[in-house]
Amino acid sequence: MNANEIDRHLDIWFDVVEPRSAPADVLPGVFAVTRTTHQRHGLAGRFATLAAERRMPARVESSLSFRLLVVLLALLVTIISVAGAAGALLQMFPRSVEDGAIVVETVGPPRGLALLLPDGTVTAITPPDREEICAIFSPDGSRVAFFSAPLRTAADPEPAYELAIANATQGAARQLPVRAYRLPQEPSPPSWSPDGSAVVAVLLRPDQSMPISGDLMIVPINGSEPRPLLRSPLVREGEDTEPGLYRFQGVQWSPDGAWIAFRGELFDDQGWRYFVGVVRPDGSDLRLLDRWPLVGSLEWGGVVWSPDSTQVAYHRRPEGVASGGMDVHIASIDGAPVRPLEDVANAFVAEWSPDGGRIATVGLSVDSAHVFDVESGAAAALPVDGATYGATWSARGDRLAVLGDDSLWIVEPDGGETSEILAGVTSSLCAAVGPSLSWQEVGQ
Amino acid sequence: MTRELVELAQKGDHEAFEHLCGRMAGRLYATAVLVLRDGEAARDAVQETLIEVWRRLPMLREPDAFGGWVQRILVRRCYAAVGRRRRLAEISVVDLDASTASPEADLVLVDQVERAFRRLTPAQRAILTLHHRLGYGDTDTAEILGIPVGTVKSRLNRAKSALRASIDADERSVTSTKGQLA
Numbered sequence: 001m002n003a004n005e006i007d008r009h010l011d012i013w014f015d016v017v018e019p020r021s022a023p024a025d026v027l028p029g030v031f032a033v034t035r036t037t038h039q040r041h042g043l044a045g046r047f048a049t050l051a052a053e054r055r056m057p058a059r060v061e062s063s064l065s066f067r068l069l070v071v072l073l074a075l076l077v078t079i080i081s082v083a084g085a086a087g088a089l090l091q092m093f094p095r096s097v098e099d100g101a102i103v104v105e106t107v108g109p110p111r112g113l114a115l116l117l118p119d120g121t122v123t124a125i126t127p128p129d130r131e132e133i134c135a136i137f138s139p140d141g142s143r144v145a146f147f148s149a150p151l152r153t154a155a156d157p158e159p160a161y162e163l164a165i166a167n168a169t170q171g172a173a174r175q176l177p178v179r180a181y182r183l184p185q186e187p188s189p190p191s192w193s194p195d196g197s198a199v200v201a202v203l204l205r206p207d208q209s210m211p212i213s214g215d216l217m218i219v220p221i222n223g224s225e226p227r228p229l230l231r232s233p234l235v236r237e238g239e240d241t242e243p244g245l246y247r248f249q250g251v252q253w254s255p256d257g258a259w260i261a262f263r264g265e266l267f268d269d270q271g272w273r274y275f276v277g278v279v280r281p282d283g284s285d286l287r288l289l290d291r292w293p294l295v296g297s298l299e300w301g302g303v304v305w306s307p308d309s310t311q312v313a314y315h316r317r318p319e320g321v322a323s324g325g326m327d328v329h330i331a332s333i334d335g336a337p338v339r340p341l342e343d344v345a346n347a348f349v350a351e352w353s354p355d356g357g358r359i360a361t362v363g364l365s366v367d368s369a370h371v372f373d374v375e376s377g378a379a380a381a382l383p384v385d386g387a388t389y390g391a392t393w394s395a396r397g398d399r400l401a402v403l404g405d406d407s408l409w410i411v412e413p414d415g416g417e418t419s420e421i422l423a424g425v426t427s428s429l430c431a432a433v434g435p436s437l438s439w440q441e442v443g444q
Numbered sequence: 445m446t447r448e449l450v451e452l453a454q455k456g457d458h459e460a461f462e463h464l465c466g467r468m469a470g471r472l473y474a475t476a477v478l479v480l481r482d483g484e485a486a487r488d489a490v491q492e493t494l495i496e497v498w499r500r501l502p503m504l505r506e507p508d509a510f511g512g513w514v515q516r517i518l519v520r521r522c523y524a525a526v527g528r529r530r531r532l533a534e535i536s537v538v539d540l541d542a543s544t545a546s547p548e549a550d551l552v553l554v555d556q557v558e559r560a561f562r563r564l565t566p567a568q569r570a571i572l573t574l575h576h577r578l579g580y581g582d583t584d585t586a587e588i589l590g591i592p593v594g595t596v597k598s599r600l601n602r603a604k605s606a607l608r609a610s611i612d613a614d615e616r617s618v619t620s621t622k623g624q625l626a
Binding site for chain 1: 469470472473474477478483490553554556557558561572576577591592595604607608611
């Protein structure tokens, strides 16, 4: 049988077996998840107004200072989207709840950043000629790191993003010296060093012709040159894949500052696999803690550190299973065997408790929000409704803030009360690249 | 028009997203059925894909890349479904609907290709479906599958070689059986 016959056979077979239309019930499940948002607390209306005002110059109301050491400090990637009456959609990083200081991200186009201050004032910090995403607060809450790009134009339809920081009390953005980089197709938010002196981010090199795999870069915020930490082999059209590490995601600096954890895809003589790894901030001592076959989906997300910086938790398919729901696993940087926790499908790691004893998870499935006991591996479901996108512990570890499809909840996981503290919101995608929030008690 | 709908959906417009879903569902379902050879699993894969698309849509920078981006998510979902099916040891079969067969279809040939196609890896089925059936070019297929263009060509060749070898083996087996019966 020659090649032409194979093609003809395939054509005939495809004609017979290809369905002519989708079943009528193929769609409904989608819309059960993407709930219509609604307005409570009057927030959505203000955000709609803000969206209309995005053309105005950026400014910050200086009389309203941030209360930096107060309550729920939202970091990293979880974004809540808020839809206003006029259909405007914003994503926001809750910064504090009781005092009401919040940073919001408009979902444009163009997308931009703005501050929701304690009195309800919303002020844009993104200039009208730029698009800005993925804001991450510094460890002390005084600054925000984010990606910033000029607006698309006909002459430059795909402008490069730059890393930028804004002073959280003044809002003025200062570009970091990373001007030639674009973001991968699935961007991963930057992560601050514990001392706030640098961020680590996944960025594309200028000569990377396919926007699918970036490099790990450390960018000092003092203006000195960015430093490549780990590089992916270049991916170009028409070239075969080289062995190496690709598609870094979920990058996170360890609490002690000694390591950087990440996940991604590995290509070697055994083919493609997913991996979780750590490396020293100087690029030395690369350790791949876990690898598994690359055949599944939802293989994106975060890696979270234990408070003592000795272990990382992440989600992956169970051992020996080609695909299926994501389960929480723990790997030690000393190379001890990887340990799966209780099988709870599609649980995405969110944050390790301050005492190291528990791990909170979230996820798209309605029953993904759990608290896992690290020692026993057992899981207990959290009493929140619907999909969840981020969870963070209070400093004492006795409460969790959980971002849901429609609400921000405070949960006492040991059986206490669950209260809804912010409603009328709907979550968006940034859990895709590693959900995380953090919480500081007043005065700490 | 699609670009406008994608931009509206990125802003959270449910109607726009629903409209996009309606447009895409047939093609997505066809892709999933061909890759998975399982109607129920294909339905699940499409639903999961659309949920994931909704959640990640705001991060899509170039609305014109929407179609390929969705297909990429779907293919990954299909790969996941294959593993899930193995895990659960539940395999349902897609019925061949005789009424949809083209007049010239040789049912023996169709049966042979069906068996051979099922013996391919999910990645091989995906590349044959996307490239050969749905007409995506090398570059688009590479984008959807997340592999270099060179790998598209080599994987496509290997898939067709595997298909041919499987059909040839099937034919030899039939010939041998007929000989023994004679």
